[in-house]
Amino acid sequence: MFNRLCIIGIGLIGGSIARAARAQGLCREVVAYGREKNLLNMQLAKQLGVIDEFYTDIAAALENTDCVIVATPVGSMQVIFEQIKPYWNPETIYSDAGSTKGSVVSALEAVFGAVPDNFVPAHPIAGAERSGVDASTVDLFVNRRLILTPLENTDKQALAKIHSFWEQIGSSVSVMSVEHHDTVLAATSHLPHILAFALVGLLGRKDEQREIFKYAAGGFRDFSRIASSDPTMWQDICLANKQEIVPLIRQFQAELSKIEQLLVEDQSAQLFETFTYARNARQRFLDQQED
Ligand SMILES: NC(=O)c1ccc[n+]([C@@H]2O[C@H](COP(=O)([O-])OP(=O)(O)OC[C@H]3O[C@@H](n4cnc5c(N)ncnc54)[C@H](O)[C@@H]3O)[C@@H](O)[C@H]2O)c1
Ligand SMILES: O=C(O)C(=O)C[C@]1(C(=O)O)C=C[C@@H](O)C=C1
Structure with missing residues (x-):
């Protein structure tokens, strides 16, 4: 393919x-660019056979x-687009993997004036x-979703090629608007x-005083796994999509206040109803995952 x-x-x-592109034979050669x-990490990538070569010089x-x-983290993309700009090739297809899409589009607009049609x-x-x-x-992307958010001017051939690239990697590809993507991912991710x-x-902070983690088990492990995620990546995502995230935080605070009130008033039936609704909603999510 490439x-x-x-x-x-x-x-x-x-x-x-x-790794997936190599395994599926989607390219003859994979190279990486990174900073000094x-x-x-890039030497390790070469040693592991993930890439053929790496460069700290963007032109090379x-x-x-x-x-x-x-x-790269979404907050670094504008700088990267600035670096790529002098070497931009209309025949090359450009894409990204960023967790927010509005910010990527804004970064491209800031650098190029408009999103280039060969960027998907x-x-x-x-x-x-x-x-x-x-x-x-x-196999990270096998049987997982991949969202494309093309713009009106996105080149149809470039879009079809990236669509096919991800399908051959094993992902289930959906296409939606940038805005819809950022609204949905703010809620679920x-x-x-x-x-x-x-x-x-x-x-x-409580653990520092009273060693509470010592007695934590499965429930805490399940809920807290994603708090091990990279702080730079999440700082960038949260700032990039804050207009969608802040209203959700407010809704969540209201939800917690409702539960607080039910507890204060010993409203056991409503508490049961609240937990039952959430449990059924999660079952709906699990059923959709299986489809
Ligand atoms: N981790 C996830 O679960 C996940 C899932 C989907 C999408 N994403 C998105 O994918 C992107 C990468 O995330 P990741 O989890 O692979 O992060 P990572 O930290 O594993 O990899 C990011 C790489 O980018 C490099 N980098 C950072 N700033 C750079 C710069 N200015 N110039 C050149 N290289 C730079 C880092 O050195 C690192 O090698 C992010 O945009 C993230 O939002 C992450
Ligand atoms: O499984 C995880 O650890 C993830 O955080 C993956 C996850 C998610 O929230 O589901 C994180 C960020 C992405 O942009 C896409 C996927």
Whole structure:
């Protein structure tokens, strides 16, 4: 499909894309671009056979590439687009893996004036709380969703090629607007991460005084897993999508206040109803996962 694929940011997601593209024979060569301070991670990527070569010079990395995928934290993308701009090739297909799409579109507009038609915004809805190329796997995206958010001017051939690339990797591809993507992901990904960080932060401070983690088990482990996620990545996501996240935090605060009131008033029937509704809603989610 591609001759030379360049991944900018060869971490968990970039590394998993590289591994999957190689395994499926979707490119002849995979190269990575990164900064000097990420040299060890890129050396490891080469040692592990995830990439053929890496560069700290953007011009060398982009030479002869027919596909470039940016897989760095969303807050770094504007700087990266600035770096790519002098070497922008109308024949090359560009895409990304960022968790927010409005911010990626705004970064492109800031650098290019308008989103170039050979850029296809993408987001794999699969990941982990771990970072770096050593956490990458060949099957991270298999049977997982991948969202494309093309714009009106997005080149149809570029879109079809990225669509097919992800399908061949094993993802189930959906297409939606940038706005819809950011609204939905704020609720199902961004808010849950904030809640996990907030709860673990609160309990961490208690633990320092009273060793409560010693007695925590499955429930806490399940709820808190995502609080192990990379703080830079999540700082960037939360700031990039705050207009969607802040109203949800307010709704969540109201939900907690309702439960607080039910407890204060010993409203056992309503408490049961509240928990039952949530339990059924989660079952709906699990059933959809199986479809
Ligand atoms: N982790 C997940 O669960 C997940 C899932 C879907 C999408 N994403 C998105 O994918 C992207 C990458 O996330 P990840 O989990 O692979 O992170 P990661 O930390 O594992 O990898 C990011 C890589 O980008 C490099 N990088 C950072 N800033 C850079 C810069 N200015 N120039 C060049 N390289 C730079 C880092 O050195 C690192 O190698 C993010 O945009 C994230 O929002 C993450
Ligand atoms: O499984 C995890 O650890 C994840 O956080 C993955 C997850 C998510 O929230 O579901 C995180 C960020 C992404 O942009 C997509 C997927």
